[in-house]
Amino acid sequence: xxxxxxxxxxxxxxxxxxxxxxxxxxxxxxxxxxxxxxxxxxxxxxxxxxxxxxxxxxxxxxxxxxxxxxxxxxxxxxxxxxxxxxxxxxxxxxxxxxxxxxxxxxxxxxxxxxxxxxxxxxxxxxxxxxxxxxxxxxxxxxxxxxxxxxxxxxxxxxxxxxxxxxxxxxxxxxxxxxxxxxxxxxxxxxxxxxxxxxxxxxxxxxxxxxxxxxxxxxxxxxxxxxxxxxxxxxxxxxxxxxxxxxxxxxxxxxxxxxxxxxxxxxxxxxxxxxxxxxxxxxxxxxxxxxxxxxxxxxxxxxxxxxxxxxxxxxxxxxxxxxxxxxxxxxxxxxxxxxxxxxxxxxxxxxxxxxxxxxxxxxxxxxxxxxxxxxxxxxxxxxxxxxxxxxxxxxxxxxxxxxxxxxxxxxxxxxxxxxxxxxxxxxxxxxxxxxxxxxxxxxxxxxxxxxxxxxxxxxxx
Amino acid sequence: xxxxxxxxxxxxxxxxxxxxxxxxxxxxxxxxxxxxxxxxxxxxxxxxxxxxxxxxxxxxxxxxxxxxxxxxxxxxxxxxxxxxxxxxxxxxxxxxxxxxxxxxxxxxxxxxxxxxxxxxxxxxxxxxxxxxxxxxxxxxxxxxxxxxxxxxxxxxxxxxxxxxxxxxxxxxxxxxxxxxxxxxxxxxxxxxxxxxxxxxxxxxxxxxxxxxxxxxxxxxxxxxxxxxxxxxxxxxxxxxxxxxxxxxxxxxxxxxxxxxxxxxxxxxxxxxxxxxxxxxxxxxxxxxxxxxxxxxxxxxxxxxxxxxxxxxxxxxxxxxxxxxxxxxxxxxxxxxxxxxxxxxxxxxxxxxxxxxxxxxxxxxxxxxxxxxxxxxxxxxxxxxxxxxxxxxxxxxxxxxxxxxxxxxxxxxxxxxxxxxxxxxxxxxxxxxxxxxxxxxxxxxxxxxxxxxxxxxxxxx
Numbered sequence: 001x002x003x004x005x006x007x008x009x010x011x012x013x014x015x016x017x018x019x020x021x022x023x024x025x026x027x028x029x030x031x032x033x034x035x036x037x038x039x040x041x042x043x044x045x046x047x048x049x050x051x052x053x054x055x056x057x058x059x060x061x062x063x064x065x066x067x068x069x070x071x072x073x074x075x076x077x078x079x080x081x082x083x084x085x086x087x088x089x090x091x092x093x094x095x096x097x098x099x100x101x102x103x104x105x106x107x108x109x110x111x112x113x114x115x116x117x118x119x120x121x122x123x124x125x126x127x128x129x130x131x132x133x134x135x136x137x138x139x140x141x142x143x144x145x146x147x148x149x150x151x152x153x154x155x156x157x158x159x160x161x162x163x164x165x166x167x168x169x170x171x172x173x174x175x176x177x178x179x180x181x182x183x184x185x186x187x188x189x190x191x192x193x194x195x196x197x198x199x200x201x202x203x204x205x206x207x208x209x210x211x212x213x214x215x216x217x218x219x220x221x222x223x224x225x226x227x228x229x230x231x232x233x234x235x236x237x238x239x240x241x242x243x244x245x246x247x248x249x250x251x252x253x254x255x256x257x258x259x260x261x262x263x264x265x266x267x268x269x270x271x272x273x274x275x276x277x278x279x280x281x282x283x284x285x286x287x288x289x290x291x292x293x294x295x296x297x298x299x300x301x302x303x304x305x306x307x308x309x310x311x312x313x314x315x316x317x318x319x320x321x322x323x324x325x326x327x328x329x330x331x332x333x334x335x336x337x338x339x340x341x342x343x344x345x346x347x348x349x350x351x352x353x354x355x356x357x358x359x360x361x362x363x364x365x366x367x368x369x370x371x372x373x374x375x376x377x378x379x380x381x382x383x384x385x386x387x388x389x390x391x392x393x394x395x396x397x398x399x400x401x402x403x404x405x406x407x408x409x410x411x412x413x414x415x416x417x418x419x420x421x422x423x424x425x426x427x428x429x430x431x432x433x434x435x436x437x438x439x440x441x442x443x444x445x446x447x448x449x450x451x452x453x454x455x456x457x458x459x460x
Numbered sequence: 461x462x463x464x465x466x467x468x469x470x471x472x473x474x475x476x477x478x479x480x481x482x483x484x485x486x487x488x489x490x491x492x493x494x495x496x497x498x499x500x501x502x503x504x505x506x507x508x509x510x511x512x513x514x515x516x517x518x519x520x521x522x523x524x525x526x527x528x529x530x531x532x533x534x535x536x537x538x539x540x541x542x543x544x545x546x547x548x549x550x551x552x553x554x555x556x557x558x559x560x561x562x563x564x565x566x567x568x569x570x571x572x573x574x575x576x577x578x579x580x581x582x583x584x585x586x587x588x589x590x591x592x593x594x595x596x597x598x599x600x601x602x603x604x605x606x607x608x609x610x611x612x613x614x615x616x617x618x619x620x621x622x623x624x625x626x627x628x629x630x631x632x633x634x635x636x637x638x639x640x641x642x643x644x645x646x647x648x649x650x651x652x653x654x655x656x657x658x659x660x661x662x663x664x665x666x667x668x669x670x671x672x673x674x675x676x677x678x679x680x681x682x683x684x685x686x687x688x689x690x691x692x693x694x695x696x697x698x699x700x701x702x703x704x705x706x707x708x709x710x711x712x713x714x715x716x717x718x719x720x721x722x723x724x725x726x727x728x729x730x731x732x733x734x735x736x737x738x739x740x741x742x743x744x745x746x747x748x749x750x751x752x753x754x755x756x757x758x759x760x761x762x763x764x765x766x767x768x769x770x771x772x773x774x775x776x777x778x779x780x781x782x783x784x785x786x787x788x789x790x791x792x793x794x795x796x797x798x799x800x801x802x803x804x805x806x807x808x809x810x811x812x813x814x815x816x817x818x819x820x821x822x823x824x825x826x827x828x829x830x831x832x833x834x835x836x837x838x839x840x841x842x843x844x845x846x847x848x849x850x851x852x853x854x855x856x857x858x859x860x861x862x863x864x865x866x867x868x869x870x871x872x873x874x875x876x877x878x879x880x881x882x883x884x885x886x887x888x889x890x891x892x893x894x895x896x897x898x899x900x901x902x903x904x905x906x907x908x909x910x911x912x913x914x915x916x917x918x919x920x
Contacts, residue, residue, distance in 0.1 A: 083787070083791070087787060087790075090790075096590070096593075096594060105592075105593050108590055108592045108593055109589050111589070113587055113589050113592075114585070116584070117584035117585040117586070117587055117799070118584075118585060120580065120581070120584035120799060121580070121581030121582075121584050121585050122581075124576070124577035124578075124580035124581050124584070124803075125574070125577040125578060125581050126577070127573055127577055127770075129568035129569050129571070129573050130556070130568055131770065132565075132568045132769040132770030133556075133563075133565050133568055133769070133770075134556060135770070136554075166793075167627045167631075167772075167793040167794075167796070168793060168794050168795070170791070170792065170793055170794045171627075171792065171793040171794075174791075174792050174793070178663070182665070183643045183665060196791060199790075199791040200791055200792070203638070203788065203791050203792070205642070205643060309592040309593070310587075310591065310592030310593075310595070310795070310797070310798035310799070311797060311798070311799070312627075312793070312794070312795055312796060312797045312798075327543070327547060328663065330547075330550075330659075331543070331630070331634075331659040331660055331663050332630065332631065332634050332663070332792075333626075333627040333628060333630055333631040333634070333772070333793065334627075334628055334630045334772070335628070335770070335772055336627070336772060337627075337770070337771060337772045337797045337800055338770035338771070338772075339580060339770070339771070339800070340797055340799070340800070343584075
């Protein structure tokens with residue numbers, strides 16, 4: 001119905017079906033319909049009139065269009081030198097009272113930290129002392145089994161043996177890329193890509209080749225194929241699902257083709273899938289790991305974004321590279337916090353994770369709509385905004401000539417953080433783009449900050 | 461008194477002073493003297509005769525002599541290729557029912573895991589959700605303050621600002637060496653040195669130069685000075701206190717000279733001090749960090765060996781390299797488990813750590829004496845054994861011609877693990893040496909295992 005209103009099928013002022021009619025026509029309970037109308041009203045799409053019912057709002061909010069062209073990186077392989085910029089921006093966003101539109105984290109209030117805390121308390125008090133010796137890398141057996149079970153439910157074949165528990169997904173990604181590269185090697189990344197990817201490549205002395213990436217459908221395989229021919233990369237590191245920062249999700253046919261292309265060329269795939277659980281659709285989009293036949297895909301996941309921020313429990317299903325990854329872990333951090341592994345295994349065994357996820361997904365989906373509407377109100381004409389099907393990031397293309405780095409500096413002085421486009425590119429592209437986090441409730445303070453940002457952006 | 465007996469000052473069959481005499485002469489309580497005699501009896505050094513008192517045992521156990529010559533590495537700088545050997549040995553020691561003489565861990569039963577568990581339970585249940593966002597690297601403020609306080613008590617000046625919390629000391633060591641080197645650089649290490657040091661250098665593409673090291677007094681500074689002239693190393697990585705595997709402790713004057721030499725040459729020092737809290741003497745030997753004037757010493761510590769195995773909380777006091785270390789951490793594992801950091805801070809604030817440490821040190825000191833006596837009974841003449849003043853490792857030099865790698869394979873098949881000398885050397889030296897862990901109670905099973913090892917060693 002929101003789509004019908006925004007596309008003009010339902011005209012301003014037009015009366016909506018009554019709750020009773022709509023509930024009969026769609027086979028929904030009246031309370032569900034009522035709740036839907038209530039949400040539409042909250043978004044400013046419909047108005048209720050006393051004793052009369054719901055009507056399409058007279059002034060339907062204008063929603064900014066989606067970006068619709070893939071990026072055009074320059075095709076060069078290069079050493080990475082972006083870390084200072086990223087740290088500068090992150091440093092300015094560290095104060096607790098700043099509006100966290102540039103943050104990488106969603107609100108910690110959305111997680112079942114109390115129930116998790118009780119699991120951790122039980123695990124800690126009843127810890128078998130010998131588990132501190134036995135539950136060494138690759139990790140605690142019950143937790144690895146629970147993770148393998150979740151793959152199974154999602155239709156992805158992963159053996160417990162290939163799972164290595166890590167200190168968050170970032171360690172999993174580091175170990176994975178180290179397992180298949182040596183300093184000086186080239187790695188294919190998306191354009192734009194997650195800034196930490198670039199920082200890791202920089203720290204490890206690896207070269208990056210940026211591949212054109214579409215803000216809705218992800219990385220371009222034709223471009224990848226010619227980059228492989230020109231640069232002989234050792235690995236590809238990307239996010240098939242709710243990519244950070246674009247929010248793009250590769251169609252499954254393309255994901256399958258990606259896996260086949262890389263397998264043919266003998267190139268390892270490091271798949272960062274930390275947002276996969278935060279899908280708004282009925283099921284989780286299949287990651288590349290689902291199409292992996294020769295064990296060349298290293299699928300990195302985490303509980304930090306879906307369940308337990310601050311617990312630092314991630315993992316990699318590393319296929320044929322599992323032994324190399326585990327050995328890398330044994331010589332870089334030895335092991336992962338044992339009581340926390342046991343606590344998460346216990347939480348997953350007891351159930352409740354899926355109920356929590358369903359609630360969290362609804363919250364994020366609703367916040368996305370609210371943020372996009374607010375951006376539509378505040379930002380200048382010509383601004384484009386993505387419509388990710390999950391996660392909690394929006395990617396904005398400002399009108400040509402805008403300077404997101406300048407906007408970031410101005411906003412920072414006003415107590416607002418944003419993540420400017422050049423953070424996400426080895427070639428410092430995307431100067432007119434930014435990433436906004438919609439993982440915090442859109443309260444008056446955030447609404448005001450979006451208004452401020454829009455005004456600043458409107459000044460060019 | 462044990463020394464007097466073993467050196468022959470007190471002769472077999474000679475009567476000891478009565479408890480009353482000894483207590484008066486030494487200003488000790490009778491119960492303390494009685495306990496000392498009881499321990500001497502347990503070690504087989506004295507015998508009690510009914511209604512007559514204590515006598516020096518007729519057959520005083522022969523204690524093996526200490527090793528007394530420094531190692532003689534070949535002076536070459538080399539790429540490291542030891543990881544496969546180390547992993548093979550560690551793999552064979554992983555079974556829970558193996559006698560853990562080759563283990564790197566002491567008995568987990570020696571730690572206050574219940575009280576720690578209650579701290580963790582409280583921290584977990586009362587977790588402030590925002591702490592998962594705020595307590596980012598460099599780490600939780602209260603824990604860093606507690607660690608700085610402990611330095612202060614030990615007379616070491618360390619600022620809270622230079623402390624970075626890590627996933628155990630191994631991550632601290634990795635981040636420290638990465639902060640000051642690039643692949644291809646050369647790092648000075650002890651000969652022998654902790655095998656994980658060699659594995660890290662190997663993984664990071666660094667070269668090792670082994671410096672002669674004395675089994676009692678540590679690394680040789682003259683040799684270091686000429687190695688600096690020949691190899692221009694970027695860093696030195698060592699353990700001043702209870703070195704693994706030798707158990708050596710550098711005299712403080714030598715430690716001071718080490719710091720001055722490296723500062724003069726502009727070479728960073730990575731100091732692994734994870735056993736420092738396990739001292740048998742009245743106070744902790746001062747580490748190199750205590751003599752650091754220009755911030756070039758990165759002092760790495762951990763709670764894993766002293767308080768909380770499996771919790772994976774370590775740190776580095778990184779001096780002028782603290783910012784580089786923190787940035788390395790932000791791009792390699794982002795952060796350390798937050799509830800565990802809070803729990804340890806709380807445990808340290810409440811007190812009890814020192815009481816636990818005093819008990820643990822007594823236990824380990826007593827076990828060391830028992831193990832050395834058992835080794836004296838079981839191993840062939842010509843075997844030498846160190847007398848570390850702390851920690852829980854003994855270093856054995858077997859008679860010339862012995863083959864510790866063969867011994868390790870034979871022992872492994874009999875359910876006994878040992879750590880053979882070549883694990884601890886980039887040049888695979890120390891073929892007739894091994895490290896034994898005395899951090900588990902010397903029960904009948906361990907005693908039998910030592911007997912078996914001694915017989916196997918005696919066959920050459």
